[in-house]
Amino acid sequence: MGRSTLDQLTKLVKETDGTIWIPAKYASFYTGTWTDTRVAAGDYCMRKTAAANAGQTVFYLGAALLGKIGSDPNKGASIPGGGIVSDIRGMQITSIDVVYQITTTNPLNSHTYDLHENTYANNVANAVVSTAGGTLTGTLATAIQTAPYVTRITCGTPFVIGGNTALRSLALEISWDAQATMVLSYYGVFVNCNYNL
Numbered sequence: 001m002g003r004s005t006l007d008q009l010t011k012l013v014k015e016t017d018g019t020i021w022i023p024a025k026y027a028s029f030y031t032g033t034w035t036d037t038r039v040a041a042g043d044y045c046m047r048k049t050a051a052a053n054a055g056q057t058v059f060y061l062g063a064a065l066l067g068k069i070g071s072d073p074n075k076g077a078s079i080p081g082g083g084i085v086s087d088i089r090g091m092q093i094t095s096i097d098v099v100y101q102i103t104t105t106n107p108l109n110s111h112t113y114d115l116h117e118n119t120y121a122n123n124v125a126n127a128v129v130s131t132a133g134g135t136l137t138g139t140l141a142t143a144i145q146t147a148p149y150v151t152r153i154t155c156g157t158p159f160v161i162g163g164n165t166a167l168r169s170l171a172l173e174i175s176w177d178a179q180a181t182m183v184l185s186y187y188g189v190f191v192n193c194n195y196n197l
Contacts, residue, residue, distance in 0.1 A: 014088050018193040022064045024057070024186035031055025032178070037185070045185040050104060054177040059189050061115075062170040065091050066197065067162030092194040093133060094158045096172060098140060099187035101148040106179035111140040113153060113174045120167040132170065133159050140174065148187060158194065 024046040025036055033049040068090035102108055115132040134157030141149050153172075162168045178184055 014092070014194045014196040016194045018091065018195045020065060020191045020193070021188055022059055022061070022191065023188040024059075025188075026064070027060070027186065027188075028058045029055065030058070045101070045187045047185040048178065048183060050178075050181050050183050052178060052180040054109075054175070057174045057176070057186055059172040059174075060169070061093070061172055061191060062161060062168070065161050065170075065191060065193070067091070067160075067168070067170075068164060068197070069162065069166050070164055088160055088194060088196050089164055090160045090162065090196070092158045092160045093155055093191060094194060095138075095152050095154045095192045097190040097192065098151050098153065098174065099148055099189065100140075100151075101185040101187070102141065102144050103146075103183045103185070104144070104181050106182045107144055108142040108182060108184065109177035109179060111142050111174070111176050113140060113172060115155075116171050116173055117163075118169045118171070119165065120169070133157060144182075148185075 023044065025044070027046065029046065029048075031053050032051060032055055034046045035049070037045050037047040039045060071089070098113070113136070114130050115136065117129045117132045119127045119129075121127075133155030136153055136155060138151055138153040140151055161170055172189065174186075176184060
């Protein structure tokens, strides 16, 4: 029996092994002086000049990942001849690995994060929802270390980017509070996801 056209165009079962690297070069840095730095061949980061200041680093996840809009025509319906129904449409974030380093003589005072969804509409105030992904777990380190940290932030409730809704953005905002002689470097983030495109 041959494959149906539906089989060729879409799958009803999500893939669970997706990951996308977003380098820190594509993030925005609020407060401080940040420099695109080549540590070695193939090893790059955004490095903050040592100074006592506090600010935010924002990774625009919705700009790098596919958000699908609208309802899934296959959701709740099996393929011809039987099969598994589709459970998601788009990319569903399960966790994020943050790659960063804290060096020199003083640790960070604090290091926190949140996921923010923003829905836009013409001539309407932006509607920002924080803590997308439910209760987020994982602690970003503050201590000095000679090599980069890779710290996982896990979503309590995996969620589809954009929620299949038009005009919605998603950002990971990391807040940091640096002491005077501390150098902070962000390499980027790995976004781990399920997907059904």
